[in-house]
Amino acid sequence: MTVRELGLPVTATAPGLPDRVTIWEVGPRDGLQNEDTVVPVDVKLEFIDRLADAGLTTIEATSFVHPKWVPQLADAEDLLARLSTRDGVAYPVLVPNERGLDRALAAGIRHIAIFASATETFANRNLNRTRDSQLTMFEPVVTRAVAEGLDVRGYVSMSFGDPWEGAVDPAAVVSVGRRLLDMGISQLSLGDTIGVATAGQVSALLGAFAEAGTSVDHLAVHFHDTYGQALTNTLEALRHGVTTVDSSAGGLGGCPYAESATGNLATEDLVWLLDGLGVSTGVDLDSLADTSAWMAERLGRPSPSRVVRALRG
Known part of the structure; x- marks a missing residue:
């Protein structure tokens, strides 16, 4: 039986939550880029199409990113050339620099994302830049993209904890985030890259952005579930007015910077929570679970998502 036929999850609304949440699905990019082997482009295309069928709109x-660093996504041009887009669905692409923007423009992409770090060490290790010089690198990317009419999103990684520097000062995250917003990005996604955040940290960081004059409408959250806190942290963000949440179908994606990291928040687990709270997403949970179970078969291992395991065994 389906969850709808079983009447699950039981809906009990709670005060102070948004009526609707947009799910920013990162499985085809952030999830598959962490695979040990390259997933065939035909499988990727079917995965994306199934996700759209399930009601995901982003x-x-x-x-x-250069194939040398992310060989799993070296087929980007081929995938985008063959992708069957549909009205009402956005297909953002991550770009690291101006060369990446050139490739995105040549492919006809209208939505891009850039990836910055809140900490000095990770900026150096991930981008071979200082925290300040990474922003100098991104400025012409954002300026050109906005001039071309593209929508630009910014990620800020290590927003809560860094494996080399420890706890991250909210002021450091706000500093990087504000500079990206001032460049012209439309949305800032706050990333718990190693999954160490707690609800109190989420509240403090969102409060710091509010004090700096940043509208919550410009903020999204991206949690990893390393310590089992992703849903708790998401609920705290919703209580602060956040209405865009990143997640990965089936919980795809690991974190190479923390032992035992379980990867991204699973989209099914997120939808179960939101359905139970009466918060609309437009996503069909059964269809999504079928898609993640299908992908897990192609990857040759069970899905990390608790909801997928509960519904599909």
Whole structure:
């Protein structure tokens, strides 16, 4: 039986939550880029199409990071050339620099994302830049993209904890985030890259952005479930007015910076929570679970998502 036929999850609304949440699906990019082996492009295309069928309206399709660094997504141009887009669905692409933007423009992409760090060490290790010089690198990317009419999102990684520097000062995150917003990005996604955040930290960081004059409408959250806190942290963000949440179908994606990291918040687990709270997403949970179970078969291992395991065994 389906969850709808079983009447699950039971809906009990709670005060102070948004009526609707947009799910920013990162599985095809952030999830598959962490696979040990390259997933065939035909499988990726079917995965993306199935996610759209399930009702997801923002599906991060791939990345224009150099294939040397992310060989799993070296097929970006081929995938985008063959992708069957549909009205009402956005297919953002991650770009690291101006060369990545050139590739995105050549592919006809209208939505891009850039990836910055809140900490000095990770900026150096991930981008071979200082915290300040990474922003100098991104400025012409954002300026050109906005001039071309593209929508630009910014990620800020290590927003809560860094494996080398420890706890991250909210002021450091606000500093990087504000500079990206001032460049012209439309949305800032606050990333708990190693999954160490707690609800109190989420409240403090969102409060710090509010004090700096940043509207919560410009903020999204991206939690990893390393310590089992992703849903708790998401609920705290919703209580602060956040209405865009990143997640990955089936919980795809690991974190190479923390032992035992279980990867991204699973989209099914998120939808179960939101359905139970009466918060609309437009996503069909059964269809989504079928999609993640299908992908797990192609990857040759069970889905990390608790909801997928509960519904599909």
